[in-house]
Amino acid sequence: xxxxxxxxxxxxxxxxxxxxxxxxxxxxxxxxxxxxxxxxxxxxxxxxxxxxxxxxxxxxxxxxxxxxxxxxxxxxxxxxxxxxxxxxxxxxxxxxxxxxxxxxxxxxxxxxxxxxxxxxxxxxxxxxxxxxxxxxxxxxxxxxxxxxxxxxxxxxxxxxxxxxxxxxxxxxxxxxxxxxxxxxxxxxxxxxxxxxxxxxxxxxxxxxxxxxxxxxxxxxxxxxxxxxxxxxxxxxxxxxxxxxxxxxxxxxxxxxxxxxxxxxxxxxxxxxxxxxxxxxxxxxxxxxxxxxxxxxxxxxxxxxxxxxxxxxxxxxxxxxxxxxxxxxxxxxxxxxxxxxxxxxxx
Amino acid sequence: xxxxxxxxxxxxxxxxxxxxxxxxxxxxxxxxxxxxxxxxxxxxxxxxxxxxxxxxxxxxxxxxxxxxxxxxxxxxxxxxxxxxxxxxxxxxxxxxxxxxxxxxxxxxxxxxxxxxxxxxxxxxxxxxxxxxxxxxxxxxxxxxxxxxxxxxxxxxxxxxxxxxxxxxxxxxxxxxxxxxxxxxxxxxxxxxxxxxxxxxxxxxxxxxxxxxxxxxxxxxxxxxxxxxxxxxxxxxxxxxxxxxxxxxxxxxxxxxxxxxxxxxxxxxxxxxxxxxxxxxxxxxxxxxxxxxxxxxxxxxxxxxxxxxxxx
Numbered sequence: 001x002x003x004x005x006x007x008x009x010x011x012x013x014x015x016x017x018x019x020x021x022x023x024x025x026x027x028x029x030x031x032x033x034x035x036x037x038x039x040x041x042x043x044x045x046x047x048x049x050x051x052x053x054x055x056x057x058x059x060x061x062x063x064x065x066x067x068x069x070x071x072x073x074x075x076x077x078x079x080x081x082x083x084x085x086x087x088x089x090x091x092x093x094x095x096x097x098x099x100x101x102x103x104x105x106x107x108x109x110x111x112x113x114x115x116x117x118x119x120x121x122x123x124x125x126x127x128x129x130x131x132x133x134x135x136x137x138x139x140x141x142x143x144x145x146x147x148x149x150x151x152x153x154x155x156x157x158x159x160x161x162x163x164x165x166x167x168x169x170x171x172x173x174x175x176x177x178x179x180x181x182x183x184x185x186x187x188x189x190x191x192x193x194x195x196x197x198x199x200x201x202x203x204x205x206x207x208x209x210x211x212x213x214x215x216x217x218x219x220x221x222x223x224x225x226x227x228x229x230x231x232x233x234x235x236x237x238x239x240x241x242x243x244x245x246x247x248x249x250x251x252x253x254x255x256x257x258x259x260x261x262x263x264x265x266x267x268x269x270x271x272x273x274x275x276x277x278x279x280x281x282x283x284x285x286x287x288x289x290x291x292x293x294x295x296x297x298x299x300x301x302x303x304x305x306x307x308x309x310x311x312x313x314x315x316x317x318x319x320x321x322x323x324x325x326x327x328x329x330x331x332x333x334x335x336x337x338x339x340x341x342x343x344x345x346x
Numbered sequence: 347x348x349x350x351x352x353x354x355x356x357x358x359x360x361x362x363x364x365x366x367x368x369x370x371x372x373x374x375x376x377x378x379x380x381x382x383x384x385x386x387x388x389x390x391x392x393x394x395x396x397x398x399x400x401x402x403x404x405x406x407x408x409x410x411x412x413x414x415x416x417x418x419x420x421x422x423x424x425x426x427x428x429x430x431x432x433x434x435x436x437x438x439x440x441x442x443x444x445x446x447x448x449x450x451x452x453x454x455x456x457x458x459x460x461x462x463x464x465x466x467x468x469x470x471x472x473x474x475x476x477x478x479x480x481x482x483x484x485x486x487x488x489x490x491x492x493x494x495x496x497x498x499x500x501x502x503x504x505x506x507x508x509x510x511x512x513x514x515x516x517x518x519x520x521x522x523x524x525x526x527x528x529x530x531x532x533x534x535x536x537x538x539x540x541x542x543x544x545x546x547x548x549x550x551x552x553x554x555x556x557x558x559x560x561x562x563x564x565x566x567x568x569x570x571x572x573x574x575x576x577x578x579x580x581x582x583x584x585x586x587x588x589x590x591x592x593x594x595x596x597x598x599x600x601x602x603x604x605x606x607x608x609x610x611x612x613x614x615x616x617x618x619x620x621x622x623x624x625x626x627x628x629x630x631x632x633x634x635x636x637x638x639x640x641x642x643x644x645x646x647x648x649x650x651x652x653x654x655x656x657x
Contacts, residue, residue, distance in 0.1 A: 172608050176608060194593070281476045309486065
């Protein structure tokens with residue numbers, strides 16, 4: 001069973017009948033699906049981490065000589081250092097050792113500062129988690145409400161406005177949006193700081209102040225995607241017989257919309273949120289650059305310039321693991337939301 | 347609609363793409379950019395590196411149509427001179443993606459399940475690597491150059507080509523006329539080259555248009571980050587990046603390179619949409635990550651106009 005088979009497409013006809021499966025069997029189905037999803041993910045994890053590790057071998061750099069410096073790099077010292085770093089083994093053995101250590105949280109140390117890679121990553125991670133988290137919340141709020149309103153008022157001026165704004169936003173890359181926001185809200189109307197970062201442990205209001213603009217810059221594209229997907233699917237669902245039926249039976253409009261229609265229409269929007277996640281990671285590099293935030297992207301740029309391979313490898317591994325985990329979460333959410341009677345995907 | 351009928355419709359409409367106003371505007375914008383890419387540095391009214399300390403941060407004027415930057419250099423000339431590098435490296439990435447993606451995409455439907463499984467897992471794995479992160483990481487290994495940085499971008503575009511050609515090939519290779527040809531004794535090679543590749547072509551056109559937009563965005567972003575270019579050399583992203591440092595003096599400045607990037611990306615996306623509306627099919631605007639999350643189901647495609655399910 002491939003991942004593709006696991007994935008479903010929101011289909012009201014099948015989901016409407018989903019309530020009859022006994023709870024225990026349903027639980028087992030979900031576990032089975034997560035299990036087979038993992039089985040497909042394992043080769044993906046191996047291949048992508050191998051690509052990541054191979055960057056070191058591609059680099060042609062001589063880490064032992066770099067660490068020892070010009071004076072200390074005698075052939076004997078280089079050979080000893082290579083043994084100490086495990087670089088005398090074949091690439092596949094090196095990769096396996098690196099991966100085993102990485103699973104235990106040890107990503108090696110920077111060639112230059114000797115600071116453990118996991119330490120520098122965990123120092124920087126909160127910055128990106130803050131802006132990406134805020135961006136997801138904003139995207140769901142902005143995109144979700146715009147999409148719902150546009151679908152409910154289909155054909156009205158609000159609907160046309162949403163469509164127009166969405167296509168405008170989708171041509172603007174995150175770094176351009178970020179710069180526009182800086183020009184508008186930091187240099188012209190000075191209500192937010194143009195750059196810098198303050199941790200939430202230091203001051204929560206200041207933290208929020210510093211992450212609002214980067215978070216907003218990151219969220220706009222995703223908001224536009226969510227709004228478009230939600231509008232399209234909600235328009236379709238609202239025409240379904242069971243929605244008309246619920247309305248005819250006299251259920252309140254709000255209840256019909258949120259309990260009946262939205263649940264079945266949300267699938268594509270959730271999918272697109274998972275789909276856009278790597279885009280948001282790229283966007284967070286942009287946001288860090290525009291707002292000079294000390295995040296993972298800046299760490300990557302610095303270590304790429306100095307060719308600090310362990311840091312680069314560690315960062316890439318962490319980022320791609322994030323993408324894989326988010327995908328798994330999105331898939332599982334969709335599976336739980338749209339499970340079907342016979343245990344197969346729609 | 348069966349594949350064959352769909353194809354006839356697609357071919358009948360291929361010429362009518364130009365009847366869409368959005369497609370005509372998009373093509374005009376792209377033609378202008380192509381001219382800039384070919385002759386930009388020679389057409390530039392002033393030297394892109396000429397300093398003029400007596401006219402810093404000037405607004406648009408007759409002498410400097412788009413104003414001057416923090417060293418008094420003419421912004422229009424810098425953008426024109428920077429066009430070839432941005433466009434050519436974007437095309438480099440798309441070319442790499444095509445070569446690495448299309449051949450295995452067609453082959454995987456003919457070479458059996460083993461090859462198909464492996465190719466799919468490799469495509470999945472590549473899609474877990476965010477493009478900008480990967481590109482910057484590769485410059486750490488291969489050296490700091492834009493040409494080097496666009497190689498990984500091209501490699502990451504390959505899964506999109508792979509998926510779209512694989513899906514289209516699968517669909518067309520099941521069409522009845524292909525079956526008929528097979529029964530008449532045509533070789534596999536003949537089937538692929540004569541009957542399938544030509545049918546897959548419209549899908550590749552749509553994919554290429556939207557992936558070129560993505561590649562152009564990646565180039566601008568990498569040059570914005572300062573990857574692969576030495577400071578005086580003009581690039582789209584570089585102009586934007588230096589504008590950002592002097593916002594207090596010239597808050598309007600970033601809008602000029604920003605608009606140029608947005609216009610070229612928007613034109614390519616509009617062109618892709620036009621092709622899609624007129625019967626071709628293709629990937630989503632930026633298929634960064636796909637199948638490990640989702641098979642591009644009909645719901646995703648509905649939002650992209652009349653694109654039909656290829657899955």
